[in-house]
Amino acid sequence: MAHKTAPDAGRRSERSRRATLEAALELVGEVGYPKLTIEAIAARAGVGKQTIYRWWPSKAAVLLDAFAALGEQAAAEAGESEIPDTGDLEADLKLVVRATVDELTSPRYDVPARALAAEGVVNPELGAEFVSRLLEPSLQLYVRRLRAAQEAGQAAPHLDPRVALELLVGPITHRWLLRTLPLSHAYADTLVETALHGIAPR
Amino acid sequence: MAHKTAPDAGRRSERSRRATLEAALELVGEVGYPKLTIEAIAARAGVGKQTIYRWWPSKAAVLLDAFAALGEQAAAEAGESEIPDTGDLEADLKLVVRATVDELTSPRYDVPARALAAEGVVNPELGAEFVSRLLEPSLQLYVRRLRAAQEAGQAAPHLDPRVALELLVGPITHRWLLRTLPLSHAYADTLVETALHGIAPR
The missing domain is CATH 1.10.357.10 (Tetracycline Repressor, domain 2)
Structure with a gap:
């Protein structure tokens, strides 16, 4: 069953990544940028703080990725870039x-x-x-x-x-x-x- | 000499008003709007907190007056409105x-x-x-x-x-x-x- 670990982990990673970006967007709207913390994003996303730090160096980096994902989604929905x-x-x-x-x-x-x-x-x-x-x-x-x-x-x-x-x-x-x-x-x-x-x- | 009190008080008031507006502009640039306080404006302007509250209901009101004064000054310097x-x-x-x-x-x-x-x-x-x-x-x-x-x-x-x-x-x-x-x-x-x-x- 060991060969199934990698795809499962990949799916889990992708779920965590999306949950983190979504949580960052929600929270920055609720508390504003100065009060946004990686801790709060992790808690809202249901992921570990270390998971976030493994992928992003700062809250600014998370947030910019979150907006980039939002823009890509809008472009995909519109069917063209x-x-x-x-x-x-x-x-x-x-x-x-x-x-x-x-x-x-x-x-x-x-x-x-x-x-x-x-x-x-x-x-x-x-x-x-x-x-x-x-x-x-x-x-x-x-x-x-x-x-x-x-x-x-x-x-x-x-x-x-x-x-x-x-x-x-x-x-x-x-x-x-x-x-x-x-x-x-x-x-x-x-x-x-x-x-x-x-x-x-x- | 009592008749001299009113003009002196008026000059003092005008000096305090200008000092307050100037302090509000300086401080909002230094600490940002959320951290701006009437206490800090009073301390910077060298006026009593109660003096500020007598003239303005809030820090927003002080700041809007400060920008209005800046605009009037620019218009006066330009010589026309x-x-x-x-x-x-x-x-x-x-x-x-x-x-x-x-x-x-x-x-x-x-x-x-x-x-x-x-x-x-x-x-x-x-x-x-x-x-x-x-x-x-x-x-x-x-x-x-x-x-x-x-x-x-x-x-x-x-x-x-x-x-x-x-x-x-x-x-x-x-x-x-x-x-x-x-x-x-x-x-x-x-x-x-x-x-x-x-x-x-x-």
Whole structure:
């Protein structure tokens, strides 16, 4: 029966890993980043503290993996990782900005993501890890879609796509973090139209 | 000599008020909002705790007044409170967005404002007070300037100015809070040009 040990252990490990990430997301939303501890994550996940330390060096590392897993899950559910290219830039951007609104307003994401974002605002090391590991890869999806649009003549040729994408994610993040005005699909559509066509008259 | 008491007391009060606001800004940057206390503000300001409680009901109230005073001081130094209207929308917006970049990157504002912003992200009551009392009035300056631009034919007539201004303040806030890329005058100019002329080719 010894040969069965490895697969069982693998399944147990995977269960522990998922339980740990899930517990980290729940707890950071409940107590905030400063009060989050590996002990509390271990207790909530029903795993040993040493198990967590074997895989992750810090609570920041657990939490960043938890958000990465959440993002991968969302991408898997959406069935794709790139922004679609139907040839219609406006329609494609509305689709992705609406999906971002849905993600930001879902309690499963909103509560833990706010706790992480708040800490990143005052903790430059954590903020930089969040940006390089989680945010920047998703922004590069916009860069690629906008480059394709430039090649197709649907985006102004001289624009820096990295600056252009901030016209979309900047206002969405502003409304989300500061809760100034509602985040809705109607707003997502208006934002895409305003960013594409600009403030000046055509 | 009794008639001299009132003016002296008034000067003392004003000195205590300023010292309290200054101490609140310094301390929130040093210890963060959750650990900020009225006791520590009183000690740093060299005023009695009861003096602070006589004027402000809470540490949040002290801090919001401190930021309001900082904003009024900046407006007084700039010599005006409205966004200038020279008839050239692009030039006027570049001026104000550059000034915003300067403010956000000055240590005197950046450190305490980050501490307050971080707390507002996870504390909806404080966030709402920050938005209604400090942020929204400054956004209304953009609304008025953009309405004037619409009347002058320099902004698209159908735009909602409240949405349009987010193309400017959203990306700036995104770079500032998340520290994704540098905030510079060159970026301010590029942002204004991109927001005015849009992503789509003209």
